[in-house]
Amino acid sequence: MVESQDAKQPDASELERYAALLDEARRIKGTSLWQDAWRRLKRNRLAMISLWCLVAVAMLAAFAPLLPLQSPLDKDLKDRKNLAPGFRGQRYWVKLGERSDLRFASDSLTAELAKFDDEVAELKTKVRAASGTDREQLLGELDGKIHNSDPLEKLWHNPGSIVRQLLRLRIMLFGDWCLPSLFGTDDLGRDVLSRVFWGARVSLIVGIVATLVSLLIGVTYGAVSGYLGGWIDSVMMRIVDILYSIPFIFIVIFIITILSAEETKAKMDALGINQLTVFYVLIGAIYWLTMARVVRGQVISLKTELFIDAAHVVGASRARIVFQHLIPNVMSVVIVYLTLTIPAVMRFEAFLSFLGVGVQAPDVSWGLLVDEGVKAVTPIKIYWWLIAFSGGALAATLFSLNFLGDGLRDALDPRMKNR
Amino acid sequence: MGESLQFLFRRAGWYLATMWVVYTVSFFLMHAVPGGPFDAERNLPPEVRKNVEAQFNLNDPLPVQYFDHLTRALRGDFGASIKIPDFTVNEIIGQGFPISASLGLFAMVFAVCLGTTAGVVSAIRRESFVDFSFMVAATLGIAVPNFVLASLAIILFVFQIQLLPAAGWGSLKQIILPAICLGAPYAGYISRLTRTGMLEVLGRDYIRTAFAKGLSERRVVVRHALRGALVPVVSYLGPAVAGVMTGSLVVEKIFALPGMGSHFIEAAFQRDYPLALGVVVVYTALVLLMNTMVDFSYAILDPRVKLGEL
Numbered sequence: 001m002v003e004s005q006d007a008k009q010p011d012a013s014e015l016e017r018y019a020a021l022l023d024e025a026r027r028i029k030g031t032s033l034w035q036d037a038w039r040r041l042k043r044n045r046l047a048m049i050s051l052w053c054l055v056a057v058a059m060l061a062a063f064a065p066l067l068p069l070q071s072p073l074d075k076d077l078k079d080r081k082n083l084a085p086g087f088r089g090q091r092y093w094v095k096l097g098e099r100s101d102l103r104f105a106s107d108s109l110t111a112e113l114a115k116f117d118d119e120v121a122e123l124k125t126k127v128r129a130a131s132g133t134d135r136e137q138l139l140g141e142l143d144g145k146i147h148n149s150d151p152l153e154k155l156w157h158n159p160g161s162i163v164r165q166l167l168r169l170r171i172m173l174f175g176d177w178c179l180p181s182l183f184g185t186d187d188l189g190r191d192v193l194s195r196v197f198w199g200a201r202v203s204l205i206v207g208i209v210a211t212l213v214s215l216l217i218g219v220t221y222g223a224v225s226g227y228l229g230g231w232i233d234s235v236m237m238r239i240v241d242i243l244y245s246i247p248f249i250f251i252v253i254f255i256i257t258i259l260s261a262e263e264t265k266a267k268m269d270a271l272g273i274n275q276l277t278v279f280y281v282l283i284g285a286i287y288w289l290t291m292a293r294v295v296r297g298q299v300i301s302l303k304t305e306l307f308i309d310a311a312h313v314v315g316a317s318r319a320r321i322v323f324q325h326l327i328p329n330v331m332s333v334v335i336v337y338l339t340l341t342i343p344a345v346m347r348f349e350a351f352l353s354f355l356g357v358g359v360q361a362p363d364v365s366w367g368l369l370v371d372e373g374v375k376a377v378t379p380i381k382i383y384w385w386l387i388a389f390s391g392g393a394l395a396a397t398l399f400s401l402n403f404l405g406d407g408l409r410d411a412l413d414p415r416m417k418n419r
Numbered sequence: 420m421g422e423s424l425q426f427l428f429r430r431a432g433w434y435l436a437t438m439w440v441v442y443t444v445s446f447f448l449m450h451a452v453p454g455g456p457f458d459a460e461r462n463l464p465p466e467v468r469k470n471v472e473a474q475f476n477l478n479d480p481l482p483v484q485y486f487d488h489l490t491r492a493l494r495g496d497f498g499a500s501i502k503i504p505d506f507t508v509n510e511i512i513g514q515g516f517p518i519s520a521s522l523g524l525f526a527m528v529f530a531v532c533l534g535t536t537a538g539v540v541s542a543i544r545r546e547s548f549v550d551f552s553f554m555v556a557a558t559l560g561i562a563v564p565n566f567v568l569a570s571l572a573i574i575l576f577v578f579q580i581q582l583l584p585a586a587g588w589g590s591l592k593q594i595i596l597p598a599i600c601l602g603a604p605y606a607g608y609i610s611r612l613t614r615t616g617m618l619e620v621l622g623r624d625y626i627r628t629a630f631a632k633g634l635s636e637r638r639v640v641v642r643h644a645l646r647g648a649l650v651p652v653v654s655y656l657g658p659a660v661a662g663v664m665t666g667s668l669v670v671e672k673i674f675a676l677p678g679m680g681s682h683f684i685e686a687a688f689q690r691d692y693p694l695a696l697g698v699v700v701v702y703t704a705l706v707l708l709m710n711t712m713v714d715f716s717y718a719i720l721d722p723r724v725k726l727g728e729l
Contacts, residue, residue: 242436247441247665249665250441250683250695250698251444254449257452257687257688258451258452384574387574391571395567402562403558
């Protein structure tokens with residue numbers, strides 16, 4: 001009785017003590033798994049250097065159209081074949097569209113582009129003024145003009161709408177000026193520096209998209225298999241075992257020969273599918289096996305936890321439990337595995353491109369560039385810059401991804417906590 | 420013994436099923452490519468073309484071709500090559516296989532020797548400069564694709580220093596460079612696995628006991644620790660062998676070696692159906708065989724592993 005009265009009317013000092021306690025409790029912030037991991041990752045110097053390198057590579061690749069680079073495609077067989085890297089023997093000022101064979105107005109891209117824009121605008125006003133069959137004809141002419149004589153199409157292969165905007169912005173910023181061939185030129189007189197940058201885009205996109213595809217398949221497959229258990233699990237894992245022992249490279253080469261046949265190409269164009277897209281999906285569809293195994297193992301150990309029982313009790317459906325409760329909890333493992341899958345996928349892309357069954361010219365990727373470089377190695381003259389820069393960029397990216405993956409694995413490992 | 424026999428039989432069943440799946444998928448994928456093997460030869464009169472196609476049963480409906488070829492393949496006969504005249508597929512594979520196999524063997528031996536040595540050394544000298552540089556080298560080996568490595572190695576060792584021949588097959592000197600380039604990524608991976616395994620084992624009680632008995636470091640490491648540390652390495656050997664064999668496609672191309680891999684790519688592109696199928700089947704069989712051997716050695720190294728449970 002006495003005690004409860006005390007509790008009801010605590011004196012001032014007691015109140016102060018509670019307030020201080022409450023205040024202290026508020027000030028203590030729990031560290032989530034991610035904060036903790038980030039703190040540990042920051043202490044790993046190699047992993048952080050890799051992380052910043054990757055961010056830099058990704059940004060440079062993403063904004064490659066904005067940089068003052070030469071055209072990655074424009075060939076110059078006359079006097080720019082196999083130039084050695086560096087400034088020696090090169091002009092400091094290279095202008096876009098200066099090659100006379102391009103027949104650009106006053107040999108400059110800006111002039112040609114201005115001319116093209118004027119012509120398109122003129123045609124458009126004509127279209128607006130005209131009517132009936134005249135209008136039809138003019139519309140056709142306008143269409144042809146946009147498709148056939150856009151100067152951007154001549155210097156860059158099939159730029160999408162975003163790339164087009166970026167290129168226009170670049171032309172506004174830098175005009176015709178672009179960097180000299182610091183990395184040299186290849187045997188068709190193309191600038192290696194800009195090819196390495198544009199190749200980065202394809203290589204990175206293949207790596208990221210294919211990994212996401214593999215993530216989607218692998219996580220779903222593994223989570224479902226692990227959660228359902230029983231005979232379904234054993235059948236699903238048997239299938240994975242079988243797929244593991246198939247040398248996929250052969251199957252991929254067969255599929256790619258199908259894809260690169262003219263008739264299939266025409267069919268795919270009709271459906272609006274790019275060969276490169278099929279390529280991403282194909283690679284992603286191969287690399288999900290390990291992901292599925294890893295996720296399954298995690299899910300099996302998680303599914304007996306109390307929070308899953310609680311979800312059952314409140315009546316959550318199986319699909320909800322798998323996708324809302326189990327999968328978020330395996331994310332740390334998945335992310336670690338992700339940083340190790342991206343380099344594997346990129347290496348596979350490079351491997352295929354090197355064999356001549358991957359990315360097809362005029363698209364460029366690092367694997368393709370290395371292939372061109374290897375072909376140019378002859379006993380008579382070694383054009384080392386054709387391999388060194390593209391191979392170096394590829395190796396450095398893969399190296400950073402591997403180190404980041406190792407760092408993340410250590411950082412997210414709960415056994416390493418508070419170390 | 421009965422246990423391992425049972426294991427072998429069950430494995431054999433699975434492997435036959437796998438090979439059949441690979442065979443069937445490859446067969447139909449290959450025939451799904453529009454066009455035939457004789458498209459390139461333009462001016463073949465239709466009668467001649469028909470005759471030539473009949474020679475390879477290409478006029479039959481697809482299921483008939485499939486069963487025809489399958490029954491012959493089951494007897495071990497893959498028929499005649501379409502694009503390499505006067506050679507049967509068996510002859511071509513018979514010539515290419517020893518080359519690919521010895522290249523792969525050299526690469527694996529190199530990878531295992533270098534990988535385990537580097538791993539053990541860096542585990543013993545943990546967190547020293549040696550350890551750090553070995554592990555950076557290992558990651559580099561894993562990260563650099565073998566064709567980049569191969570081309571840089573050619574520039575360096577063939578043209579700059581002129582130590583080794585660039586291409587060709589026959590002498591020991593010609594096998595060194597391709598085998599090293601092929602094995603390097605696996606050496607890197609194996610050294611990391613060995614290091615991790617070694618570190619874990621070195622912390623165990625029985626190692627402390629061994630040291631307490633007064634055994635030398637070398638004896639403890641070689642006799643006691645290594646065996647336990649190698650278990651993860653052995654389980655990696657299966658995928659490694661598969662990787663070495665597919666990697667040899669590229670290395671054979673760069674060094675112009677007349678192995679099976681180089682035949683395969685040409686066969687796939689020129690629609691040489693029998694040859695491509697033959698190579699795929701041989702490769703798959705090899706990978707499966709290696710996996711079985713790995714499982715066996717797993718059981719030998721770790722007495723707790725029961726073959727029946729694999």
